[in-house]
Structures are given as structure tokens and as C-alpha cells.
Amino acid sequence: xxxxGILCSCGKQAGKPVGLDNSPVVAERVVTPQxxxxxxxxxxxxxxxxxxxxxxxxxxxxxxxxxxxxxxLIGDGYTFVSPDHLVSLAYQSGVKLFNRDGxxxxxxxxxxxxxxxxxxxxxxxQIDEANNHLYFITFNARKLxxxxxxxxxxxxxxxxxxxxxxxxHIDAERKRVYMAALCFDKAEPAFYIQDFEGNMIxxxxxxxxxxxxxxxxxxxxxQQNTSALDYSLFWWGQDRLDSxxxxxxxxxxxxxxxxxxxxxxxxxxxxxELPDYYLVSRFQPDPPKSMxxxxxxxxxxxxxxxxxxxxxxxxxxxNTGFVDGNFILNIPPFYLQQQWMDWQDLSDLPSGVAxxxxxxxxxxxxxxxxxxLIGKLKQNKGEGFTLKDMDFDPNGxxxxxxxxxxxxxxxxxxxxxxxxxLDNWAIYPDDDVQGALKYVRDRVHYPExxxxxxxxxxxxxxxxxxxxxxxxxxxxxxxxxxxDEQVIQAFKSMPKWNPAKKDGKSVRSKYTMAVxxxxx
Numbered sequence: 217x218x219x220x221g222i223l224c225s226c227g228k229q230a231g232k233p234v235g236l237d238n239s240p241v242v243a244e245r246v247v248t249p250q251x252x253x254x255x256x257x258x259x260x261x262x263x264x265x266x267x268x269x270x271x272x273x274x275x276x277x278x279x280x281x282x283x284x285x286x287x288x289l290i291g292d293g294y295t296f297v298s299p300d301h302l303v304s305l306a307y308q309s310g311v312k313l314f315n316r317d318g319x320x321x322x323x324x325x326x327x328x329x330x331x332x333x334x335x336x337x338x339x340x341x342q343i344d345e346a347n348n349h350l351y352f353i354t355f356n357a358r359k360l361x362x363x364x365x366x367x368x369x370x371x372x373x374x375x376x377x378x379x380x381x382x383x384x385h386i387d388a389e390r391k392r393v394y395m396a397a398l399c400f401d402k403a404e405p406a407f408y409i410q411d412f413e414g415n416m417i418x419x420x421x422x423x424x425x426x427x428x429x430x431x432x433x434x435x436x437x438x439q440q441n442t443s444a445l446d447y448s449l450f451w452w453g454q455d456r457l458d459s460x461x462x463x464x465x466x467x468x469x470x471x472x473x474x475x476x477x478x479x480x481x482x483x484x485x486x487x488x489e490l491p492d493y494y495l496v497s498r499f500q501p502d503p504p505k506s507m508x509x510x511x512x513x514x515x516x517x518x519x520x521x522x523x524x525x526x527x528x529x530x531x532x533x534x535n536t537g538f539v540d541g542n543f544i545l546n547i548p549p550f551y552l553q554q555q556w557m558d559w560q561d562l563s564d565l566p567s568g569v570a571x572x573x574x575x576x577x578x579x580x581x582x583x584x585x586x587x588x589l590i591g592k593l594k595q596n597k598g599e600g601f602t603l604k605d606m607d608f609d610p611n612g613x614x615x616x617x618x619x620x621x622x623x624x625x626x627x628x629x630x631x632x633x634x635x636x637x638l639d640n641w642a643i644y645p646d647d648d649v650q651g652a653l654k655y656v657r658d659r660v661h662y663p664e665x666x667x668x669x670x671x672x673x674x675x676x677x678x679x680x681x682x683x684x685x686x687x688x689x690x691x692x693x694x695x696x697x698x699x700d701e702q703v704i705q706a707f708k709s710m711p712k713w714n715p716a717k718k719d720g721k722s723v724r725s726k727y728t729m730a731v732x733x734x735x736x
Contacts (some may be wrong), residue, residue: 217229217548217675224579225615227573229477230620232558233691234267234271235272235512236266236268236510236515236517236518237517237518239264239266239517239518239519240261240518240519241261241324241515241516241517241518242257242258242259242261242262242511242516242517242518242519243255243256243257243258243516244258244516245512245516248472252471252472252473252506254459254472254473254474254475255473255474255475255494255511255513255516256474256475256476256477257474257475257477257494257495257496257509257518258476258477258678259477259478259498259527260422260477261348261518262436262509262518262519262520263700264477264519264520265519265520265521265522266519266520266521266522267521267522267691268510268521268522268523268524269524270523270524270525270526270527270533270543270591271383271527271545272594272597272601273490273493273523273591273593273594273602274592274593274594274601275541275591275592275595275599275601275602276388276590276591276592276601276603276604277525277528277543277589277590277591277601277602277603277604278589278590278591278604278606279569279572279588279589279604279606280314280316280317280318280584280587280588280589280590280606281572281584281587281606281608282314282318282585282586282587282588283314283318283319283320283364284517284585284587284613285292287320287323288312288314288320288585288638289309289585289586289640290304290306290312290461290585290588291306291309291310291639291640291641292403292546292640292641292643293305293306293309293546294306294338294339294340294341295537295544295588296341296342296343296539296540296715297316297343297540297542297544297588298316298343298344298345299316300315300316300347301313301314301315301316301321301343301345301350301365302314302315302316302318302464302481302590303324303341303343303350304526304546304586305338305339305340305341305352305726306338310323310324310326310327310338310638311323311324311325311338311341311350311352312324313350313367314366317607318588321365321366321367322366322367324350324363324367325353325361325363325369326659331369331372332361332372334352334354334361335354336354336355336356337354337355338352338353338354338730339352339353339354339355339357339381339382339383340352340353340382340383340384341353341363342384342385344386344388345365345508346388346473347363347388348364348365348524348703349362349363349386349388350362350364350365351362351373351380351384351386352569353379353384355381355432356379357378357379357381357382358374358375358376358378358379359372359373359374359375359663360372360373360375360384360393360432361384366440366490367721373393373412373414374413374414374714375393375395375410375414375415376408376410376414376419377397377404377405377408377416377732378416379395379397379428379709380398380399380400380432381394381395381397381398381434381435381436382397382398382434383395383396383397383436383437383438383498384396384438385438385440385445385577388459389487390548392409392410392411392412392417393409393410393411393412394407394409394445394463394502395407395408395409395410396436396438396447397436398427398432398434398435398436398449399422399425399426399533400426400427400429400430401422401426401677402421402422402424402426403421403422403423403451404421405419405420405422405427405694406420406421406423406425406426406446406447406470407419407420407463407470407555408420417543418465418468419730420463420469420470420543423471424456427450427451427454428451428454428456429452429454431452431673431732433452433730433732434449434450434451434452435449435450435486435665436449436486437449437450437460437486437487437684437731439488439529439539439540439614440490440539440540440541441488441489441490441491441538441539441540441541441593442461442489442490442491444463444489445462445463446460446461446462446463446473446489447460447462447463447470448460448461448486449486449489449554450480450484450486451480451484452484452732453480453481453484453635453732453734454480454481454524455479455480455481456479456480456481457479457480458475458476458479458480458487459473459474459487460473460487460489460494461473464707473489474487474489474494475677476486476496476513477623478528480498482540483498483499483500484498484499485498485499486499488538489500490510490538490566490593491541491593491594491595491596492514492594492596492597493511493512493513494509494511494723495508495509495510495538496509496511497519499567499603499650499654506534507520507610508520508521508522508523508534509521512527515663517633521534522534525589527601527603528589528603529555529556529559529573531555533545536574538593541551541592541593542590542591542592542593543587543589543592543593544589544590545585545588545589545590546587546588547586547587547588547589548581548582548584548586548587549576549581549584549585549586549587550581550582551578551662552576552581553576553581553588554607556576556577557577559573561578562574565603566603566604566605566606567605568605568606568607568608569603569605569606569608569626572606572608575608575610575613579610579613581630581646582720584613589736593607595720597647602640602671619644630724631723631724632679632724632725632726633716633718633723633724633725633726634726635719638716638718638723638725639717639719640713640716640717640719641716641725641727642713642715642716642727643714644713644714645711645712645713645714647716652710653708653729653731653732654712655706656703656706656707656710656731657731657732657733658706659702659705659706659709660699660702660703660706660733661702662735663679663698663701665736666696666698666699668734669733670695670696670699670735671732671733671734671735672694672695672732672733672734673693673695673731673732673733674694674695674700674703674730674731675691675692675693675694675711675728675729675730675731676690676691676692676704676707676728676729676731677688677689677692677726677728678707678722678726678727678728678729679712679725679726679727680716680724680725680727681724682715682722682723682724683712683715683722684713684715685713686707686708686710686713689704689707689708690705692702692728695733699733700717703731703733
């Protein structure tokens, strides 16, 4: 759930659809006993999948080629943008701050136990350009980390409550922090407001929003693609109803806005709100399939969709991210190379973009830093679309292979590297962590002798070799011997991964995964 985008397919589409105009009505407006008007989508009414052009969702799109210097390399992670800046949060590369044109500014903080360091995974960030501040939070936090946009530590904000997987919004003018959190106890606040000194202003107990299991694979969604403070949760296989809410600050309550006829265990899913649409991102386990459904807020028409970057070679970006009113896709350029290889007619592209596409098609893209695609969401359907040009100089691209070729670690180095020492982690094919977990879970079957109450996490460590195969597979923490052995055997039969990278070369790397196991 941490990656913002995965490229899936490419190729010019004939006769692109123009949206949901020809789709059936799949939802209705229902008034709750509390008087709230909720849009309820019936997923059973969606039978087709259509290509939905992103030019209907975005008012513009720009390509940001990030600085190729060694310190600027980012790998996978969360990306956040502001008008003049861009920040990347990634476990392996840390916090990297860039100008909006992709030029590198500085690394911010580092892992550690010092007062200006972070001790666990990075989760959310906000850039406050008006006050020259960058804020970010870790997976399990007692404070909001604060730095200026030159990378210097500022007065950090103590949190009124310890927060797990916190998503936040800073209102600098009012000096308030709006915090959404993952909760395991009904008394814990699912949402609260505090000041910059850590004093609680008001809080909303989680009640039914609390997780039934202490499972950190659950996710918090607080995306703010409209003027509302939207809130929803992803529960991993918990049999319960769920909704997308708006937080009403005056009444201190969650107002339900959208739901479906699914429960969380019925093909795991989450909700995303855009200015004119609701999205339902859904994973069907049998047969394995990821799906995205779109419902028009006004007409209530809907369909399963493939989101297509129709202005960029018809790239399928169905599994991508929308946050703070933006579309953001952080991708390694070799993915673009795969998608654009057969794209011939570049005549309609702005000159700098065409030059960049041609460069990606013809050069070795594996050693370049990532590319970030950024688009602004339309606030109404009547807005047009603009593909922004870019100032791209092929001679300015630094090839990391040339810088580090003397090391040649892929040929002679047999070291097994830890996460901290890598430029890019090893990843399951297509960067699909959920696919790796599903591969294992599909091969675990409960014997009759094991109770359905026996469920939880099985921790497995292994080494991803240079060719992507797995070795040294061992159990770190088990659940039941009969189940543990099936998990180990599933890892032994797993397809090859994409190996880790160091100095542009494939290397051996350590990896640990936690697999949730329960009786289906």
C-alpha cells in the first residue's frame, strides 16, 4: 500500500471513450437515520471495464526528471508536491527535498535516535512554502518532524497522542494540526485537532472505526482532494461495513458520504474521493485481479475503469495516487522505457517532452534517477487540459554507471546487504507487495485440526539473490508448525523478484516479510 503508482500497459487505444456518459446508473442517494445523505454504490451493477482518459480528470500534467546525482537517488516511496517543491519519503533513501523542476536541494534528517532523527518508517508529509517549512511523520510517532526548506531542523511539534500511521494536515495560520490515525482501541481518537504545543483541542473516539485486530497492514486515507477533510480506512480482511467520511469540525463527528454494498472482507478495497468522482480500488483474490471502479457524483453512473494517460502514450496508471488535489506518479525511467518503446508519432508533444521521450526510448535508463509525473485535478469537468513542456537537456543526464563502474559490485561482490546500504530495495515483480503476500496466502490451507481462531502474522526472512531468486529462507516468528511450514514452502516456490541495487548494480540483499494468515 506504500507505492503511489505502477505502470501496467501501453499502446495506442482506438476510439477512446469520453468518460462515464454511456455507463449505467450504479448508485443511489440514501438518507440515514441521522439525516445524512450517503451515496451507496451497488458493485454488482458494474459489468464492464472501460478506458478512462486522464485528460478528463486533470487540468494539466508535467514531467519532472529528478537530479541524477548519487545523493538525490530516491527509489520507491511516497511523493508530495507544492507549487515550488517536491519531497520524497522512502525507507531506503530517506527524506529528499527537490525544487519543482527536479533539481536536488538536500537530504533531510536521517534514521537514528537523535532529537532531529527518525527511528522508524516514514508515512506522511506536508510542504508549507509560505512559512518555509517541511513537516513529516513516521509510522509510529510522538512528534511531527519540522525542518525548513533548506533542510535545517526547526522546533518539532509534540503530538497530543502517540500516533500509528498518522495522516495529518497543518493549518499554519491557525497553528493547528489535524490528525487522522489507525486505532486498535475504541477509546483512542481516530481523528483529533491539537495546537503546535501538543495541547489537545478536540478529539473523536474511534468507536466503530477501531480495528478489530492489531494489524499494521491496515491503512489510513486522508487525501484532501476536495475542500473537505475526507477520512476512510482500509481493513485487511476484516468482515465489517465501511464508508468514506467527511470530518465536521464544528460538530466533531464523522459524516458518512459514500459506501458500497461490499464489506471489507468481500474483495478487499478502499475508497478515494476526487472532486467529481468516487473511486473504489478493489482486489479480488480468486482469481487474482486488481480493479478500479469510478462513480460520477452527479449522475451516479459508474463502471470499472482503466485510467489511461492518453497524452503520454496511453500508459495504464490504474494503481496510482491522488493526494492534496494532485495526481502523483513516481516511477523509475526504465518502466517508462518499457511503455514507450513502440510510441512512434511524437509530433503532437511539446518539444521538450518529445525530446525526453526520445531520450528514454534510445538510452540506457536503468541508471537514471526517478521521474515524477504530476497533474492537477480538475475542480469541475468543464476545465480543459494542458500538457506542460519541460526543459530537458540530454547532455545533463548523469550516468551513475559511469561514476561507479570501478566498483563493479554485481560481478565480484557476494555481500548480503541490509536495507540501509541499498540504493533500491529488492521488489516483487511490478512492485506488487500485495501480490507477493497473496501468492503465499493462496498456498496456505488450514488442516481440520487447526482452529479458525488460530490466525495472525508469520514472519519469514530470506535473501534475494542477484538474479532475483530467493535463498536462505527461514522462519523468524511462527503461528502454528503446520501453517508455518506451508508459508516457508510458498516462499521456496515464489517467482523471481527484481533484485536490489547498489551503485547501479544488482546485489544480494536481506528481506523480511510478515504474512497475515487466517482461515478463509
